[in-house]
Amino acid sequence: MTTFKELGVSSPIMKALERMGFEEATPIQAETIPLALEGNDVIGQAQTGTGKTAAFGIPMIEKLDARARKIQGLVVAPTRELAIQVAEELNRLGKVKKVRAFAVYGGQQMERQIRSLKDGPQIVVATPGRLLDHMRRKTIRTEHIHTTVLDEADEMLNMGFIDDIREILKAIPEERQTLLFSATMPKEIRDIATNLMKSPKEIKVKSKEMTVENIDQYFIEIPERYKFDTLNNHLDIHSPDLAIVFSRTKKRVDEITEGLQARGYRAEGIHGDLTQGKRMSVLNKFKNGRVDVLVATDVAARGLDISGVTHVYNFDIPQDPESYVHRIGRTGRAGRTGEAISFITPREMAHLKLIEKVTKSKMKRLTPPTNHDARKGQQQVTISKIVETIETKDLNDYHQAANQLLEDQDAVSVIAAALKLMTKERKDTPVKISSVAPISVKKANNQNDNRRSNNKRFQGKRGQNNRGGQGSRNRKGNFQKRRNRDK
């Protein structure tokens, strides 16, 4: 166990960490912070949800001069949502020290960003394209930047931003410190490390598996045409607090979302064709619990940190094993537990084996729940609510009415009627999801060979925390006591 104090974190940041409910450092934080505070360039690799943001955020904020209203720290991230989220976390970390971070990304009015930049944030978190725009217009000046972070570097490479990254780094004063976080180390990222960083120290938090231990992984072998009803049944039985359903195409995301809504679920979809405003509003509704099911393409797979996601469904299995790791990593974060359920068509079973091999993890087989199971599951939800009410609520006011009812009716009928009234019965609106070709192993293999498959990249140990609700298994850990917070 390492405390932040032992790592040399100063008191304004200690205070902020306390407010955030962080009591001990995670392994990647324990290793990165001291090295970065000494001024080293650092390359960090650790599993999903293990606190990489604070690992680079804390040393960056330590080095900033809060009185100077100049950009001194820069974080480059692949997506807008991620840029916003990272800026939020940095603002929390920098609150007491009065350091401000501002997110800059495409799809938002340039003028508005320029106005906010004039307020003088010390940190800018940006997506590559928009950042370059600002740099060319000189609305972001780089001469005072002394710390630069590349978050999710491999994803920026996948998204075709590698030349942008090089251009950005070349425009920043050479004496800068550079911190790079990446799930994998493909050649292009290595090149950046060799050519644009100064003898970087590499940190890999050891772990056998790429996926975190506190996510229980399952698969259901199921023909394409039964996937949607199976998803419904599963949602009914487990009634997740928050669930993310990943699908392969934007079209299917729209169809699944509409289908779920038609069946009475509070679902919303998110993918790259939506406007920025819409994407933000969907994410916010999901974070606030006004939406229970988020249906998404891989845009939501990387880095997004939404606390309380209990279930991740791979409605369509991803092509790439690594994408599997990032998707399921949206649950089981900060030491909580989570479940990941992947739907695999019979022809994709070989692909499942490949994912298991690359990620060195094992998915347990589940039999597809039937409609009957689902109805029983829904009733069970009602029964639990009744039992909880008996245990926790004062029911005296209702006793007289209850007695009266029992004089005229038999007890079983009364309870059955109450159960029926309270149980959310599913609408049986027909839903059709257009089909996609199954993933063939050959294709997946090629891709895997080309891009990645070195396994030693994910690390970190996950901690524990009781998320409450159903099932709490697999606790090991690092984040021992974490305040229950919701974003």
Ligand SMILES: Nc1ncnc2c1ncn2[C@@H]1O[C@H](COP(=O)(O)OP(=O)(O)OP(=O)(O)O)[C@@H](O)[C@H]1O
């Ligand atoms: N030391 C800590 N104690 C408690 N909670 C923490 C600690 N460090 C980070 N967290 C919380 O853990 C969650 C995950 O952190 P973060 O998003 O930085 O993970 P990550 O490693 O970047 O994950 P990903 O690989 O998915 O990007 C966040 O909600 C963060 O606030």
Ligand SMILES: [Mg+2]
């Ligand atoms: Mg992250």
